[in-house]
Amino acid sequence: MKMLVTGGAGFIGSHVAEKLLAAGHKAIVFDNLSTGSEKNINSASEFIKGDVSISSDVKNIFSSFDIDMVFHLAAQIDVRISTEEPERDAQTNIVGTINILNEMKKNKTKKIVFSSTGGALYGDVNSPAEENHEKNPKAPYGISKLASEYYIRFFSDSFSVDYTILRYANVYGPRQSIKGEAGVVAIFADNMKHNRQSVLYGFGEMYRDYVFVSDVAEANLISVSLGSKETYNVGTGKRTSVKDIFNLLKRSFPKYSAEPILKESRTGEVMNSVVSPEKISKDYNISFTPIEDGIGKTAEYFKERE
Ligand SMILES: NC(=O)c1ccc[n+]([C@@H]2O[C@H](COP(=O)([O-])OP(=O)(O)OC[C@H]3O[C@@H](n4cnc5c(N)ncnc54)[C@H](O)[C@@H]3O)[C@@H](O)[C@H]2O)c1
Secondary structure (H helix, E strand, O other): OEEEEEOOOOHHHHHHHHHHHHOOOEEEEEEOOOOOOHHHOOOOOEEEEOOOOOHHHHHHHHHHOOOOEEEEOOOOOOHHHHHHOHHHHHHHHHHHHHHHHHHHHHHOOOEEEEEEEOHHHHOOOOOOEOOOOOOOOOOHHHHHHHHHHHHHHHHHHHHOOEEEEEEEOEEEOOOOOOOOOOOHHHHHHHHHHOOOOOEEHHHHOOEEOEEEHHHHHHHHHHOOOOOOOEEEEEOOOOOEEHHHHHHHHHOOOOOOOOOOEEOOOOOOOOOEOOEOOHHHHHHHOOOOOOHHHHHHHHHHHHHHOO
């Protein structure tokens, strides 16, 4: 099938495009390269540069290709930018999603698989949050993702656009940007490669649910045939501290000797975030890469990278 991957030049989107290609689909990557890179785009896919928040760009892509399904990953993902410039965040994340949905409605495109977030919707939790856990977004980023989910359900109810919403935990793996505020695995790996010190906020005691990017791409691929009108968490249900991530990564960099800098958590930072994988494990029969393996693969990628 012909698959549109918005944000396909980014970290997760590039893995989604590759999985779709490997499964025999055609992948059209649509990206404005604001945080993504052409280097991430698999040469077997078709790349169109454009902006989801510009309706004429979105219209052009739908009129140029007979698209069967959309994997919508293009987004403004920086929580701090969303707080400082909520209108910019809403323009990309909410208006961008509406532009896609409008074209899907017009062109009778079958389905959208939407990249949402678990952590930013559920907030601080003591045990793995299930999909029906209370939504409590604290920043415009989470608000814009939750609003997009509601727009998707509205278009589904009113205009028969099928969907699967995937709420990711903390995704890590090869190609993650070291500039991203959430990408501690990438940041630490790059620091270890260059023998620089790393800062561990929350004195290293902040806990996250780290999910390997290949598993996230697999969840997108399975959504081609399953998950109609469903919402799933994509995470492991296991909490790992920042300190444990640092120590696990260190195993792959045996010569690294710089001591970590322990600092207080930053304002508004969630201390505990973990999602329940129960629903997706059952419906998709998916299993998640153990953190030791995923961290090892990520370290190898950063070692080889220029
Ligand atoms: N990384 C995580 O841990 C995580 C967690 C939860 C949800 N998500 C979601 O997954 C998706 C992908 O995130 P990522 O980590 O790969 O980030 P990323 O920044 O690597 O990817 C986003 C891509 O979207 C593109 N983009 C941004 N604005 C655009 C616009 N207006 N028009 C067209 N393209 C645009 C960027 O150039 C980039 O290639 C996002 O929707 C994000 O909200 C990520």
